[in-house]
Amino acid sequence: QVQLTESGGGLVQAGDSLRLSCVVSGDGDSRSGWSAAWFRQARGKEREFVTAVSSTNGIAYAAGSMKGRFSALADSAKNTVYLQMNSLKAQDTAMYYCARRNVAVNTRNWGDYTYWGQGTQVTVSS
Numbered sequence: 001q002v003q004l005t006e007s008g009g010g011l012v013q014a015g016d017s018l019r020l021s022c023v024v025s026g027d028g029d030s031r032s033g034w035s036a037a038w039f040r041q042a043r044g045k046e047r048e049f050v051t052a053v054s055s056t057n058g059i060a061y062a063a064g065s066m067k068g069r070f071s072a073l074a075d076s077a078k079n080t081v082y083l084q085m086n087s088l089k090a091q092d093t094a095m096y097y098c099a100r101r102n103v104a105v106n107t108r109n110w111g112d113y114t115y116w117g118q119g120t121q122v123t124v125s126s
Contacts, residue, residue, distance in 0.1 A: 004025075004099070004100060008021050009120030009121045012123070013125050014088060018088060018122060020083040021081075034054065035100065037049065037053075037106065038050040038081075038083045039097045041094055042091075045094075047110050049109075050062050050083065053072040055104045059071075059072065059106070070086075072084075090124050095122075098117040
């Protein structure tokens, strides 16, 4: 069984940077590798793909308004995946979730991920 625990959220001001962490415990059947993704969901909106990174060092970059500002990084030695967020904007306010699948292919579809964390809230004041 795989468990994901996010941390690092909080209240920041527009323009600030923040780094979220997702600690992965357990392994499940990861013989085929893994992909870890970040999603976010603002109040009243649908869940949105942020970025993803895989065990083969594949990276799916953030799109839209997050492009160039958000990036994912995996530290296998620490079983941790990070989301680095720079130049934060008020519209980045959301609950951020870490997700994982035991396939080394990134996907932007949240339904493709098997394991989910509880989320960490990021609030950006303007």
